[in-house]
Amino acid sequence: MxxxxxxxxxxxxxxxxxxxxxxxxxxxxxxxxLAAVLVGNDGASENYVAFKVKDCAQVGFESTTIRxxxxxxxxxxxxxxxxxxxxxxxxxxxxxxxxxxxxxxxxIILAIDAKKDVDGFSPVSVGKLNLGLxxxxxxxxxxxxxxxxxxKIETEGKHCVVLGRSNIVGTPMAVLMSRNTNPGxxxxxxxxxxxxxxxxxxxxxxxxxxxxxxxEFVTADMVKQxxxxxDVGQTRVPDTTKKxxxxxxGDVDFDNVKEKxxxxxxxxxxxxxxxxxxxxxxxxxxxxxx
Amino acid sequence: MxxxxxxxxxxxxxxxxxxxxxxxxxxxxxxxxLAAVLVGNDGASENYVAFKVKDCAQVGFESTTIRxxxxxxxxxxxxxxxxxxxxxxxxxxxxxxxxxxxxxxxxIILAIDAKKDVDGFSPVSVGKLNLGLxxxxxxxxxxxxxxxxxxKIETEGKHCVVLGRSNIVGTPMAVLMSRNTNPGxxxxxxxxxxxxxxxxxxxxxxxxxxxxxxxEFVTADMVKQxxxxxDVGQTRVPDTTKKxxxxxxGDVDFDNVKEKxxxxxxxxxxxxxxxxxxxxxxxxxxxxxx
Numbered sequence: 001m002x003x004x005x006x007x008x009x010x011x012x013x014x015x016x017x018x019x020x021x022x023x024x025x026x027x028x029x030x031x032x033x034l035a036a037v038l039v040g041n042d043g044a045s046e047n048y049v050a051f052k053v054k055d056c057a058q059v060g061f062e063s064t065t066i067r068x069x070x071x072x073x074x075x076x077x078x079x080x081x082x083x084x085x086x087x088x089x090x091x092x093x094x095x096x097x098x099x100x101x102x103x104x105x106x107x108i109i110l111a112i113d114a115k116k117d118v119d120g121f122s123p124v125s126v127g128k129l130n131l132g133l134x135x136x137x138x139x140x141x142x143x144x145x146x147x148x149x150x151x152k153i154e155t156e157g158k159h160c161v162v163l164g165r166s167n168i169v170g171t172p173m174a175v176l177m178s179r180n181t182n183p184g185x186x187x188x189x190x191x192x193x194x195x196x197x198x199x200x201x202x203x204x205x206x207x208x209x210x211x212x213x214x215x216e217f218v219t220a221d222m223v224k225q226x227x228x229x230x231d232v233g234q235t236r237v238p239d240t241t242k243k244x245x246x247x248x249x250g251d252v253d254f255d256n257v258k259e260k261x262x263x264x265x266x267x268x269x270x271x272x273x274x275x276x277x278x279x280x281x282x283x284x285x286x287x288x289x290x
Numbered sequence: 291m292x293x294x295x296x297x298x299x300x301x302x303x304x305x306x307x308x309x310x311x312x313x314x315x316x317x318x319x320x321x322x323x324l325a326a327v328l329v330g331n332d333g334a335s336e337n338y339v340a341f342k343v344k345d346c347a348q349v350g351f352e353s354t355t356i357r358x359x360x361x362x363x364x365x366x367x368x369x370x371x372x373x374x375x376x377x378x379x380x381x382x383x384x385x386x387x388x389x390x391x392x393x394x395x396x397x398i399i400l401a402i403d404a405k406k407d408v409d410g411f412s413p414v415s416v417g418k419l420n421l422g423l424x425x426x427x428x429x430x431x432x433x434x435x436x437x438x439x440x441x442k443i444e445t446e447g448k449h450c451v452v453l454g455r456s457n458i459v460g461t462p463m464a465v466l467m468s469r470n471t472n473p474g475x476x477x478x479x480x481x482x483x484x485x486x487x488x489x490x491x492x493x494x495x496x497x498x499x500x501x502x503x504x505x506e507f508v509t510a511d512m513v514k515q516x517x518x519x520x521d522v523g524q525t526r527v528p529d530t531t532k533k534x535x536x537x538x539x540g541d542v543d544f545d546n547v548k549e550k551x552x553x554x555x556x557x558x559x560x561x562x563x564x565x566x567x568x569x570x571x572x573x574x575x576x577x578x579x580x
Contacts, residue, residue, distance in 0.1 A: 106421070106423065122417065123413070123414045123417030123420075124414055124417055125417065126413075126417035126420045127414055127415065127416035127417030127418075127420070128417075130417070130457065130461060130465075131396070132457070133396065133413065135413075157484045157485065157486045165468050165469070165470075167420065167422070171420060171468070172420075174480070175420075175461060175465070178455050178480040178482065179455070180482075180484075185484040186484075187479060187480070187481050187482070187484075187486070187491065189477060189478065189479040189480075190464070190468040190477070190478045190479075190480075192468065192470075192475075194446055194447045194475040194476075194477075195447065195477040201477065
């Protein structure tokens with residue numbers, strides 16, 4: 001069993017980006033600039049945005065965090081999006097999800113200019129991904145493709161089972177793995193809550209990508225010997241032994257599953273850092289396209 | 291075995307649309323108007339466009355066919371697209387594919403205003419389909435969903451295997467069947483030329499949707515007893531016994547496969563008429579959105 005080290009690959013990516021940013025600055029251009037809109041005070045969202053700011057600093061990007069209270073109206077948030085769309089000093093921006101219930105997330109995402117949609121959530125970005133056109137690919141699926149590529153994992157003709165059909169992970173992941181690309185060219189099955197014989201299906205997977213948000217859902221009896229297992233899940237569960245009062249638990253029962261795998265990611269240091277690195281890649285791409 | 295009668299369902303759809311068009315006209319509005327751009331003199335393309343014009347006439351739509359020689363330049367075609375985008379008298383239009391090799395099809399599709407993209411091929415349309423937002427759904431997948439719905443075929447929890455990963459049929463079909471909708475909620479596998487154990491995979495399908503363009507590729511030994519088989523393939527093969535010199539052959543060996551099926555489509559009168567009816571539905575939708 002080999003651990004797929006997201007921290008290591010993400011660090012490689014950040015170093016590659018740093019070199020490009022150095023060259024950009026040396027040529028007299030301004031550095032790429034990412035803005036993040038953070039609504040309210042959700043602990044997880046705060047953390048995510050803080051990491052993104054830190055990542056930007058490391059590679060030499062500028063970053064701006066825009067904090068709005070959770071009482072912000074949809075119209076006020078739309079006005080902020082319009083302002084960021086028009087701001088020539090910002091290459092790309094994200095609106096950290098989830099948003100308060102009184103705001104229609106789709107409306108906000110639809111308002112983001114596709115040229116600055118570094119999260120890759122807008123219809124234009126998603127459509128281009130499906131059509132195999134250059135675009136901003138949603139950060140988590142892109143990060144997983146990078147991980148498979150950097151570990152040179154053979155995917156062609158393999159059976160890839162994707163557990164979860166979300167717009168930002170499961171569905172784009174399934175599409176990317178089925179494309180005529182490398183990594184890709186896999187036979188892909190999209191499974192979800194209505195899937196029957198899930199155990200049998202998972203057992204047939206050469207590559208199992210799990211993004212359903214149910215802690216330790218995938219157990220050892222569901223995994224084929226030698227499979228590649230990618231765990232996207234990350235759920236905070238209370239843990240009084242930890243300083244911050246919680247620990248992150250994945251969708252895969254790592255301790256028992258790992259022995260059966262050729263490659264596996266761990267809940268921390270696996271997909272998460274790759275997702276963050278992908279956002280940097282997209283921001284660099286947005287800067288280059290301008 | 292029951293034949294899924296696309297002619298019958300398409301006729302139902304056309305009658306439903308006719309009633310709506312009558313009401314539109316009675317209210318004093320102009321009828322929906324579809325334009326089709328036909329480049330060159332490809333026999334199949336000529337036929338497709340002729341059918342579309344005929345369909346429009348039947349439901350009371352206006353239609354316009356714009357013929358351009360196969361020597362038309364990309365810029366000239368882009369100019370025509372821009373003209374149609376701006377024409378307030380036209381609700382939706384299609385550019386009949388394939389185009390001559392000197393024209394970049396993607397460039398043309400990207401130039402079509404999403405509001406008039408009744409073929410559903412543009413990134414915005416494809417992205418919205420993936421995100422579950424209202425949009426123009428590519429005509430063939432939409433027609434197949436209609437067929438499944440009108441025959442009340444149970445899809446939830448079924449294993450649906452889609453053979454073919456094209457942008458306009460296989461991939462959107464797979465996404466639609468996996469969504470939390472009815473029809474939908476199937477466990478979906480996307481298979482293609484790199485898939486191994488194709489026979490075994492097809493044998494596991496409760497619903498088999500075939501869109502690979504290889505004549506009579508799916509044989510009886512690849513189909514599970516009781517399966518639903520949808521044949522999207524339609525290849526012209528020379529046949530001197532026919533008046534027009536050819537006959538259409540599907541991707542499924544119909545004569546031998548049909549006995550194993552609960553439901554099956556035939557190469558003619560199956561998916562084809564549903565595709566045509568979907569274009570009318572999209573054109574009506576474009577008219578209503580304006």
